[in-house]
Amino acid sequence: MAAATARLLWGVLLLIHGLHFAHSQVHIVYLGQGHGRGLDPLLTTRRQVRLLCNVFSRQEEAEEAMVYSYTHGFSGFAAVLNSTQVQALAGLEEVISVFRSKTLKLHTTRSWDFMGLGWLGSHGRRRSSSSLQLDHGGDIIVGVLDSGIWPESDSFKEPPLMPPVPASWRGGCVRGESFDPKKACNRKLVGAKYYVAGFEREYGPLNTTGEAEYRSPRDRIGHGSHTASTAAGSAAAGASYFGFGAGTARGGAPRARVAAYKVCWFRELDGVCTEADVLAAFDEALRDGVGVISASLGSPPPLMELFRTSTDIGAFHAAQLGTPVVFSAGNNDDRLPSLVQNVSPWSICVAAATIDRTFPTRIVLGNNLSFTGEGFIRKEKKAKLVASIQLFTDGSCNIERWDQRTRAPGAVVLCFAAVGDTSSAFAGLSVLLAANASAIIFAESTGTPTATDDLLPSVHVDLRRGTQILHYIRSSRNPTVQIMPSRTSIGGSPAPSVAYFSSRGPSSVSPDILKPDVAAPGVNILAAWSPKSTPTYLAPFDRRSVNWNFNSGTSMACPHVSGVVALIRSVHPDWSPAMIKSALMTTAYTSDTSADRVLSGGTAKPADAFDVGAGHVDPLRAVDPGLVYDMQARDYVVYLCSLGYSEAQIKSMLLPSPSVDASCAAGGRHSDLELNYPAITVSELRATVTVKRTLRNVGQNRHAVYFAAVVSPHGVSTAVWPPLLVFSAQNREASYYVTMSPAKRSQGRYDFGEIVWSDGYHRVRTPLAVQVTNTMDGGPRSM
Secondary structure (H helix, E strand, O other): OHHHHHHHHHHHHHHHHHHHOOOOEEEEEEOOOOOOOOOOHHHHHHHHHHHHHHHOOOHHHHHHHEEEEEOOOOOEEEEEEOHHHHHHHHOOOOOOEEEEOOEEEEOOOHHHHHOOOOOOOHHHOOHHHHHHHHHOOOOOEEEEEEOOEOOOOHHHOOOOOOOOOOOOOOOOEOOEOOEOHHHHOOOOEEEEEEOOHHHHHHHOOOOOHHHOOOOOOEOOOOHHHHHHHHHHOOOEEEEEEOOEEEEEEOOOOOOOEEEEEEOEEEEOOEEEEEHHHHHHHHHHHHHHOOOEEEEOEEOOOOOOOOOOOHHHHHHHHHHHOOOOEEEEOOEOOOOOOOOOOOOOOOOEEEEEEOOOEEOEEEEEEOOOOEEEEEEOOOOOEEEEEEEHHHOEOOOOOOHHHEOOOOOOOOOEEEEEOOOOOOOHHHHHHHHHHHHOOOEEEEEEOOOOOOOOOOOOOEEEEEHHHHHHHHHHHHHOOOOEEEEOOOOOEEOOOOOOEEOOOEOOOOOOOOOOOOOOOEEEEOOOEEEEOOOOOOOOOOOOOOOOOOOEEEEOOHHHHHHHHHHHHHHHHHHOOOOOHHHHHHHHHHOOEOEOOOOOEOEEOOOOOEOOHHHHOOOEOOHHHHHOOOEEOOOOHHHHHHHHHHOOOOHHHHHHHOOOOOOOOOOOOHHHOOOHHHOOOOOEEEEEEOOOEEEEEEEEEOOOOOOEEEEEEEEOOOOEEEEEEOOEEEEOOOOOEEEEEEEEEEOOOOOOOEEEEEEEEEOOOOEEEEEEEEEEOOOOOOOOOOO
16 A cells, blocks of 8 residues: 555656646757758857747747757757747758657677677687687777766776777766766776756756766666676676676677767666757767767657657768667567567667576475476575465565465465566565565466566476466465576577567568567676666665676667677778678578577567567678678668658758769659668568669679579569679679569468578578558458
8 A cells, every 4th residue: 555655646746747847848859960060069059049049039048948959960959848839940941850858768698609709719619700809899989878887897997908099089088976087987998978968857856865876977777887898898707697697798899999878867766868868979979989889778669750769860860970870679578569669770670589598497396396497596495385366365476466464474475477467576576575485486478488686586487387386386285395596507498589578570660671670689698787786676675786787678689789780890891881780680590509490489489570680690690791782872862752851851861962862753752662671571562562672792702693592471472583693893783673462362461581692602681571461351361
């Protein structure tokens, strides 16, 4: 009851807060490329203030309303505006979009070995992969937009003999609370900044009482340190989580530099990031000269149209400047389609997958029946076994359903995720507070159980095992259980599989653009952590402090790809962001370590392109893909035309160039299928469609011949012409056409196939995802 009352009071406070700001809220006014690049930032800001004066009576009011002026990578500003002012600004010719600054959320060692990047040529088999990490990346700065950095972590120490910071770097570290740049920054951590103005306009003054947060780049949450160390952390020996996963932790590009841009702040046990702050970080990161931007954050559907979100705008201008941007796909436990986030075609969207490291934990019941679950159990436990229905009125392991007449001190409680849809962390807290139990067995329907560190020691089992344990409890007068210490196991389970929480496609904004793009490790990733943050965020109940933590989410998958992108950029500095993404996608794989199809987590079904994108990232193959798809400014023009933007708007969004044709076809008849994307997705195939793609030879053999092999989606007749592509020193590019025709009557069903170009060594795979739509609802269907 106390918890319910507290939530009611909190809801009233939020309502009052919302009413107070109902008429004036932070909005972002996007002006495109505008006058932002190449001009004095002060002059650009003055132009923006004059524009803002159109909706204010005095210049002083306009200046006071302005939160940020974006002047480096693009032009725009954030300001506190009411609805009338928003409408007036949106009607101005030079304004492309005006949108509310929404709140984004964070998408929260062994993984690099699993991906083929072994360390120091382990067992003599990985010398080529080891040299990739050892020899490359030192010239790349990875910009991480997240919750900041814990600079004392071993991940951010300057390795011996690290060369000077690249001369092209224009960023730096700023002083703040508990953050001295002279002590915190070095040749490894070369940048650290923070952005809080948007947060404070939205939520009020930052709470720094008792180190609740730091008004500085210092990481209070732990999430930012985790993602930064995953992408580009230095090699750190002796990393483990209470002895689990012990080894040398390192980032994907351990020689790359790190620049932390703190845009997310600790609030209500979560990381909160406002779009105004995120866009300010994008603007400065592009000016500073980062080589890759990694952002494990986003906003859940319904998604706004492109150029009405900070992430899409920032990534678009980054792509024009040659800076790849990597995003997480988002987390959603529902495993439903079209929940994927960060779907712009000029960025890389990453799904989460498992690795082959598990933490088996043996459970022995009082009748000697034994099972193996997953957990982080450090000490053997023998205790009474209790079913949750004996403690909670509906068996949900929810503190609000606790029967206060019951207790189970020291017992192990069996909880079911299917009842009340509670997480294991919340169940552990509820069981601790309500029953004073010593551990939980958590039965879940997510396919293969995954170990998590909850407030109480927990062992995860599947629903079948959980049901068997429940039957034992009901049939025994004195049910007991013995839980053995967990161990770390490598290679005992097929991997990868797509994580059950990883958000799925197709895109709800541009369904003809495949999203997610690729998958990477995102389950139980060990990386650096803020010792001021507990492993579970459940303070004050959890008082533990750690330097390394296991974390799961597409947030963890994103920096894995960011690290690989840093390596590719270092090896191929002349490649565009589109070429790098193509290399990742066309070399990705779709089979697991047992040579079977990658499974879709939470099911027993093979993953499709909307689960895993083009496949799981393969760093070594991505460095030498053979052929790549590239996208130039004209490709983006055609795409923007298909979205309905005018020629004037498109010109204002592009870097000035006399060679770029920014015109749209008469009548605006463009299709997003024309984008030279490394996948072909047709969301509505009603009649025959022909799609053109162009490939560029980037292999060492300038004189190469590639042959096509086609796997048609079910019910689709697919033809590729020409069936072979011939490249030479003079002809580095070649185009082909894919003609698809419906070969069945269908509605509302996607089918999948692929086109593979091969020269006998390289394998360039392009996924096909097609939905035949040629029947009406309720009409005849093919069997």
